[in-house]
Amino acid sequence: MxxxxxxxxxxxxxxxxxxxxxxxxxxxxxxLSKSTMTVKFSKRYPExxxxxxxxxxxxxxxxxxxxxxxxxxxxxSFSIFTTGRAWEQIRNTICYSAxxxxxxxxxxxxxxxxDGASHQCIEDLAxxxxxxxxxxxxxxxxxxxxxxxxxxxxxxxxxxxRLGRVAVPTITQKEDPYTLGKAxxxxxGNDAAIVACGALVANSLIAADTLLMxxxxxxxxxxxxxxxxxxxxxxxxxxxxxxxxxxxxxxxDGGLGSAVASVITRAYPVPIEMIGIDNxxxxxxxxxxxxxxxxxxxxxxxxAVKRVIGxxxx
Amino acid sequence: xxxxxxxxxKALEERSKIIRRYIIKMLTKAGSGHxxxxxxxxxxxxxxxxxxxxxxxxxxxxxxxxxFILSKxxxxxxxxxxxxxxxxxxxxxxxxxxxxxxxLQGLPCMKTTPGIEISGGSLGQGLSVGxxxxxxxxxDKKDYRTYVMLGDGExxxxxxxxxxMAASHYKMDNLCAVLDHNGLQxxxxxxxxMSSHPIPDKWRSFGWYVIEIDGHxxxxxxxxxxxxxxxxGQPTILVAxxxxxxxxxxxxxxxxxxxxxxxxxxxxxxLSELK
Numbered sequence: 001m002x003x004x005x006x007x008x009x010x011x012x013x014x015x016x017x018x019x020x021x022x023x024x025x026x027x028x029x030x031x032l033s034k035s036t037m038t039v040k041f042s043k044r045y046p047e048x049x050x051x052x053x054x055x056x057x058x059x060x061x062x063x064x065x066x067x068x069x070x071x072x073x074x075x076x077s078f079s080i081f082t083t084g085r086a087w088e089q090i091r092n093t094i095c096y097s098a099x100x101x102x103x104x105x106x107x108x109x110x111x112x113x114x115d116g117a118s119h120q121c122i123e124d125l126a127x128x129x130x131x132x133x134x135x136x137x138x139x140x141x142x143x144x145x146x147x148x149x150x151x152x153x154x155x156x157x158x159x160x161x162r163l164g165r166v167a168v169p170t171i172t173q174k175e176d177p178y179t180l181g182k183a184x185x186x187x188x189g190n191d192a193a194i195v196a197c198g199a200l201v202a203n204s205l206i207a208a209d210t211l212l213m214x215x216x217x218x219x220x221x222x223x224x225x226x227x228x229x230x231x232x233x234x235x236x237x238x239x240x241x242x243x244x245x246x247x248x249x250x251x252x253d254g255g256l257g258s259a260v261a262s263v264i265t266r267a268y269p270v271p272i273e274m275i276g277i278d279n280x281x282x283x284x285x286x287x288x289x290x291x292x293x294x295x296x297x298x299x300x301x302x303x304a305v306k307r308v309i310g311x312x313x314x
Numbered sequence: 315x316x317x318x319x320x321x322x323x324k325a326l327e328e329r330s331k332i333i334r335r336y337i338i339k340m341l342t343k344a345g346s347g348h349x350x351x352x353x354x355x356x357x358x359x360x361x362x363x364x365x366x367x368x369x370x371x372x373x374x375x376x377x378x379x380x381x382f383i384l385s386k387x388x389x390x391x392x393x394x395x396x397x398x399x400x401x402x403x404x405x406x407x408x409x410x411x412x413x414x415x416x417x418l419q420g421l422p423c424m425k426t427t428p429g430i431e432i433s434g435g436s437l438g439q440g441l442s443v444g445x446x447x448x449x450x451x452x453x454d455k456k457d458y459r460t461y462v463m464l465g466d467g468e469x470x471x472x473x474x475x476x477x478x479m480a481a482s483h484y485k486m487d488n489l490c491a492v493l494d495h496n497g498l499q500x501x502x503x504x505x506x507x508m509s510s511h512p513i514p515d516k517w518r519s520f521g522w523y524v525i526e527i528d529g530h531x532x533x534x535x536x537x538x539x540x541x542x543x544x545x546x547g548q549p550t551i552l553v554a555x556x557x558x559x560x561x562x563x564x565x566x567x568x569x570x571x572x573x574x575x576x577x578x579x580x581x582x583x584x585l586s587e588l589k
Contacts, residue, residue, distance in 0.1 A: 026453070050449065050484075058442045058476035065446020068381075068432060069454070073446075089439060089473075097424050097433040 004167035005142035008106040012037025014149040024072045036076040036106045060089040067099040079108035079121035095131045102152045104161040109249035110282035110290045120282035126254025128160040136227040138162040140201035147178035183230040189217030193237040200247035207301035243308040247275040271311035273304040326532040330360045334561045336395035342581040344411040350559040350571035352392040354496040361535040371401040374428040385440020386465035387421045402429040438471025448489040467499030470508045481549040482521030490542045491551040496558040529554030
């Protein structure tokens with residue numbers, strides 16, 4: 001079993017690491033710093049940390065003001081309260097002005113677990129994807145989380161980084177390349193391709209291993225940048241496999257599956273099956289139980305692959 | 315860079331009249347926009363830009379400049395006229411307001427218009443941006459000040475009070491809000507739509523230093539800004555009593571003129587009153 005780490009821990013550590021040499025980094029939180037792990041930065045660099053209280057709209061626009069003065073604000077809270085409550089502030093002030101603000105939200109997806117639906121944000125990819133000029137990233141593990149934070153500092157412009165609550169297995173290596181907008185091919189195979197992001201990448205790898213034992217070879221694509229999506233790679237695996245499965249911890253409307261389908265239907269139509277949450281809210285429960293209930297498990301992906309292969313044009 | 319020549323009260327009045335004329339002309343040409351809201355803010359903005367702000371129209375992004383944010387973004391014709399008059403961009407651009415391809419968008423856009431600090435127009439957001447700028451100034455140990463103009467209808471937005479709380483919490487004495495208290499909003503009188511009464515007490519209870527001024531008396535405005543600059547340890551708000559549509563008799567205090575523009579004939583009448 002791989003080591004498991006909560007990506008928010010890595011986020012907190014990476015901020016501390018970067019804060020040492022990049023003095024422009026400032027961090028804002030809305031009374032959840034002990035959950036988002038920005039508390040680590042606050043202890044090390046108290047003068048560059050602003051707890052804005054439970055007032056997310058104000059926090060987002062305060063970050064906008066800081067960005068106009070050359071600061072690199074990292075803004076954190078739970079996904080639902082940043083992308084949901086403060087959507088219009090992100091749209092009208094951050095993105096319309098193309099400001100260099102990094103929104104790093106934790107507690108996305110149903111893997112939040114026991115808090116239930118109110119705190120399980122399953123719409124944030126759709127909300128953030130819809131805004132012109134927004135870059136949307138969902139790392140699949142701790143190693144990739146660190147890379148995404150480094151990339152966020154190098155990239156000039158608004159960015160949304162989606163993190164979860166629970167520990168997830170480490171499935172990528174430090175040495176793996178990481179370029180925004182360039183997906184990583186984790187497995188190759190010609191029978192079908194699974195395009196996944198976040199926690200569903202690990203489950204896709206397990207699914208691929210299971211399928212391999214049955215002689216089915218599937219490619220697994222880690223689409224860490226959901227927007228701008230790596231169109232070139234999506235089209236190339238579609239041409240190679242003629243069958244795609246998308247997998248995400250998000251509603252089916254407007255997330256990774258929609259993004260892939262949008263590329264494919266225009267460039268090279270092939271059958272697609274989608275793993276995601278189908279028009280339902282989450283609920284309280286153990287993340288593992290919820291993953292079963294909402295059909296996000298490796299076995300669900302295996303079935304989707306078989307379905308899509310069955311739909312291939314003969 | 316205080317090399318901009320300061321104006322006396324008489325000259326400020328004269329300049330305000332010129333700006334009002336620009337506003338009438340540009341809105342008549344544009345055929346849409348917020349006439350009443352622009353006119354009520356003119357004397358406040360003229361006093362601020364000509365006699366108070368540390369800025370340089372030739373260097374809009376000068377690091378040491380004071381910042382101004384028009385949170386009630388729909389009054390941007392007044393701001394555009396002043397920016398053009400001061401040389402931020404060519405005065406002829408005023409004729410292009412709201413047209414396709416214009417640098418002057420219907421509501422402020424920082425990417426197209428020199429002198430605009432932040433894109434906006436969605437109410438309730440500017441004070442938070444001002445707070446961020448003021449925090450950056452403190453972090454960088456810079457002495458520039460940040461001014462934010464609010465509308466009195468706008469302060470019904472909850473985010474204004476989030477920002478008010480935070481600015482006071484962080485003791486932002488380099489932040490000065492200016493409330494254009496003209497008493498009218500799109501649907502009618504503010505006290506009938508959503509009463510914000512008592513305004514000064516609300517801000518005081520949020521930890522702000524409140525200065526009440528006559529928003530059409532340049533001496534009163536200037537002394538308000540001077541006093542605000544001396545306050546330490548808390549943010550300041552100038553609550554400026556103004557008249558919507560100020561300067562044009564048939565527009566004054568008329569709710570219909572919030573978001574309406576003059577016809578050719580109305581424009582001529584307005585301009586004749588502004589001689």
